[in-house]
Amino acid sequence: MLTLSGVSYRYAGYAKPVLHDIDLTLADGEIVGVVGANESGKSTLCLVASGLAPGSIGGAVTGGGLAIDGEPMADKPLYAFSTRVGIAFQNPATQLSGVTGSVFEEVALGPMNLGLTQRETVERTNAAMATLGIEHLWDREPRRLSGGQGQLVVIASLLAMRPPHLVLDEPTAQLDPEGTRLVGDALRALAATGTALLIVEHKTDLLDGLCHRIVALDEGRIVLDGPAAAILEDDRLVALGVDPPSRVRLARALDTRGLDAAAVLA
Amino acid sequence: MTHVTVESLGFVYPDGTRALDGVDLGIEPGASVAVIGQNGSGKSTLVRHLNGLLRPTEGRVLHDSEDVAGLRTAALAARVGIVFQNPDRQIFAGRVRDEVAFGPRMLGRGKAEAAAAGAAALEAVGLTDATDANPYDLGYSRRKLLAIASVLAMDTPVVVLDEPTTGQDARGIARVQQVIAQLVADGRTVIAISHDMRFVAESFGRVVVMGSGRVLLDGSPAEVFAESAWPVLASTYLEPTHAARVGARLGLGSTPTEARLVEVLSARG
Amino acid sequence: MPATPSPYHRLNPLTKAVIATVGSIGAFVLGGYIGPIAIIAAALVLAWRAGVAGRLARVSLLLTLPIAISVVLVSVFTRAGTTVLFEIGPFDATVEGVDFALQTLVRLFAISLSIGLFIMTTEPRAFVFDLERRGVPPRAAFVAVATIEAVPTLVERATTISESQRARGLDTEGSFVARVRGLLPIVGPVIIGSLTDVEERSLALESRAFSRPGRRHLLWAMPDSAWERALRWVLVIGLVAAAAARLSGRI
Numbered sequence: 001m002l003t004l005s006g007v008s009y010r011y012a013g014y015a016k017p018v019l020h021d022i023d024l025t026l027a028d029g030e031i032v033g034v035v036g037a038n039e040s041g042k043s044t045l046c047l048v049a050s051g052l053a054p055g056s057i058g059g060a061v062t063g064g065g066l067a068i069d070g071e072p073m074a075d076k077p078l079y080a081f082s083t084r085v086g087i088a089f090q091n092p093a094t095q096l097s098g099v100t101g102s103v104f105e106e107v108a109l110g111p112m113n114l115g116l117t118q119r120e121t122v123e124r125t126n127a128a129m130a131t132l133g134i135e136h137l138w139d140r141e142p143r144r145l146s147g148g149q150g151q152l153v154v155i156a157s158l159l160a161m162r163p164p165h166l167v168l169d170e171p172t173a174q175l176d177p178e179g180t181r182l183v184g185d186a187l188r189a190l191a192a193t194g195t196a197l198l199i200v201e202h203k204t205d206l207l208d209g210l211c212h213r214i215v216a217l218d219e220g221r222i223v224l225d226g227p228a229a230a231i232l233e234d235d236r237l238v239a240l241g242v243d244p245p246s247r248v249r250l251a252r253a254l255d256t257r258g259l260d261a262a263a264v265l266a
Numbered sequence: 267m268t269h270v271t272v273e274s275l276g277f278v279y280p281d282g283t284r285a286l287d288g289v290d291l292g293i294e295p296g297a298s299v300a301v302i303g304q305n306g307s308g309k310s311t312l313v314r315h316l317n318g319l320l321r322p323t324e325g326r327v328l329h330d331s332e333d334v335a336g337l338r339t340a341a342l343a344a345r346v347g348i349v350f351q352n353p354d355r356q357i358f359a360g361r362v363r364d365e366v367a368f369g370p371r372m373l374g375r376g377k378a379e380a381a382a383a384g385a386a387a388l389e390a391v392g393l394t395d396a397t398d399a400n401p402y403d404l405g406y407s408r409r410k411l412l413a414i415a416s417v418l419a420m421d422t423p424v425v426v427l428d429e430p431t432t433g434q435d436a437r438g439i440a441r442v443q444q445v446i447a448q449l450v451a452d453g454r455t456v457i458a459i460s461h462d463m464r465f466v467a468e469s470f471g472r473v474v475v476m477g478s479g480r481v482l483l484d485g486s487p488a489e490v491f492a493e494s495a496w497p498v499l500a501s502t503y504l505e506p507t508h509a510a511r512v513g514a515r516l517g518l519g520s521t522p523t524e525a526r527l528v529e530v531l532s533a534r535g
Numbered sequence: 536m537p538a539t540p541s542p543y544h545r546l547n548p549l550t551k552a553v554i555a556t557v558g559s560i561g562a563f564v565l566g567g568y569i570g571p572i573a574i575i576a577a578a579l580v581l582a583w584r585a586g587v588a589g590r591l592a593r594v595s596l597l598l599t600l601p602i603a604i605s606v607v608l609v610s611v612f613t614r615a616g617t618t619v620l621f622e623i624g625p626f627d628a629t630v631e632g633v634d635f636a637l638q639t640l641v642r643l644f645a646i647s648l649s650i651g652l653f654i655m656t657t658e659p660r661a662f663v664f665d666l667e668r669r670g671v672p673p674r675a676a677f678v679a680v681a682t683i684e685a686v687p688t689l690v691e692r693a694t695t696i697s698e699s700q701r702a703r704g705l706d707t708e709g710s711f712v713a714r715v716r717g718l719l720p721i722v723g724p725v726i727i728g729s730l731t732d733v734e735e736r737s738l739a740l741e742s743r744a745f746s747r748p749g750r751r752h753l754l755w756a757m758p759d760s761a762w763e764r765a766l767r768w769v770l771v772i773g774l775v776a777a778a779a780a781r782l783s784g785r786i
Contacts, residue, residue: 098688
């Protein structure tokens, strides 16, 4: 269980906070989608939830704090977060270490850093690659993979650390449709492992059907937080700069014309 | 205005990979064309031939029937402006106003003229309030719009946009659609590479589908997203729009956009 | 690395590094011509066994030649000497000058062959991980490898940026002055982009416990053997002995 309680955050060197009074809970095995216009604080939320803010990038958390399974994380060293909450970003190229010659080595890097025995490292690496269905890529050079494949390797690398929570900041933003499909399938596979997921995405179609809950941000505050289906159909999303899923948009367009949406979309 | 043609265009990279194979395309002035296809299908390679960044290994590139082989990229930039996908691989000035003035200045315009062109471009993309800001104080969405403005300021008859909606939120996409509509209304040619099928179906009159360096389909959105074309789309890892799928399922013919689908349903009664 | 590495390729990276270092320093320690020429011959023989002799000789010549030319020109005319060969204006070319120039040339070539042989038969990753196994901190190892592997990315970034600027009319094909002026709109984004990349990568790596102190149990180990260890000691001791002999005037 990952909890943010009354958290406000401002970046180092800036006076104004970017996040205000955030109360967010990610229960075990829960999948929460985060939506909002660009610059509404979504990425900052990811950095705070994963401990990288302030841990790695500095800045100040005020008001409350981050707690994982009841334990406050404020003074923990950065590497303590890696086995509790992992984070994936949108660009696969800058997340791959750049120092490994094969996908297997890349995924094994994290477990090795934990000081695990060779046997444990190999076991975790194989398991993570199997979950994401990338065993066939084991000997490929990481830098030569497609965007979608690269993201799968990144996610496998994080999974090998066995964190109970995973934060994903727009994992498909830079991918083509094929890559988006690969990552979408991977997210479903992840969900089946019982890992709690916090996913920031513009592609609400991706979140539709995957998430239990949706949270909407506006100017650094949480303005909507509820069951996924209800939030995705909420009228206020458009005003917040969020594109509803295709089925919702179409239903509204049909309703406006007095046509029977239910019959059409059945 | 400039008619752009590629004839039997082929391109092979120095390492032997073939990126384009016998591509024939003619684009009239004022057209709005979307080029779609999986990564590696040749879309980016194709557009780089339009302003001479790449030179054909086979075939020719023509502007108004003139082979551009002998012309430098710096000269071709006055006719074909290209906005690439990543604004951070372009932005170098400390102020937004200087960034947008760079293109016109490179084309030989005077300071005052370049500043005016820059201001007009910033207004077109909705960044007037950021004129004196540092580009890196803007968020990613707005930096992308800034990159587009920098090329708009050059007033080229042909504007090419490489993945203009990637990483954009709903407002950003709407702004891009506005810009494209305005360019087309002004009689300019707009060519865009995109993998946002809804954006493509809504904003372009013509769609060119590429796969393995060849043109697989070339037609209106209605033609390209019609059910008969779906296998071709699938071969280059593309899917039709949601509206097209719903329309096909209901047997309504080709309905590439929501607007079209609603229209057909209304007419049907 | 070739599909079937030669026995030389398969030597432990540290052994190959020691050979390269001893060869380079030895070229200076050993006086006269015989020493450096012997090193050149040894390097070429080893390179031939490793299947890289042709490429090594070509690359070494390409790299050494520019330096060699300037060194030769300077030495031939400025080295103090008595037997003058010919004159160009106020400068005398002496036999002693030519002799010095030739000796320097031969040493430069020996060094570039020694180091080149190491680079062509060793993967940087293998070398750095071997060092880590011997006690070098993992993060230092990472930085070393990442720096080497970063070069292609840098080149690719500079190319993309150059394309964006050329698409806005920046002339990179014109006069020399134009080309130099054209560098500014490229250098800025390259640097910022590289810094951003580093920042993004270091954030991503934190999630993989990168900053965790302590040793790792590496999955891979470069094999080492008793005779290689012995060879390394023999080479190092030999070098020290030669240096001592040289200093005391024996050779």
